[in-house]
Amino acid sequence: MSGQEMEVLDDGQKILPHVFELSMGVDRSLYCILENFLDLEDGKAVLRLPPYLAPIDAAILPLVSKEPLTGRAMEIYDELRRDFDVEYDDSGSIGRRYMRYDGVGVPICITVDHQTMEDDTVTVRFRDSTHQIRVDDVSDLPCLLREWLAYP
Secondary structure, eight states, rough: OOSSOEEEEEETTEEEOOOOOOOOOHHHHHHHHHHHHHHEEEEEEEEEOOOOSSSEEEEEEEESSSHHHHHHHHHHHHHHTTTEEEEEEEOOEEEEEEEEHHHHTOOOOEEEEEEHHSSSOEEEEEEETOEEEEEEESHHHHHHHHHHHOOO
């Protein structure tokens, strides 16, 4: 456009130098993810990552941080961590833990409560809807997580 000749000689051959600028780096990818999936609800951040982007598949949370709930929650954590990226957390109130995991994009929280000790059922909370369901048997969790997270 300038009218200036941009070619240079390289071993007697004219070449036109050019530069490739890659515009899709990690920082731009992260910005796009945050732009599209970060919501503020009542002043609290909720990262609504699709399950395939979530760094943690599920969080295992005892209702209170006392035995025998913590022991059973750790057993469930140990069973699931072989096949899934799961976290165990027993610090603070259950509501604060739910919000903490909503903020980092965890799609599912599994709560071990007093009823778990009686009939081996758990409560599953879905991040996007905050809907909770009762899973009738803890041994069904791996199959259900694969289905909910759309794992092959």
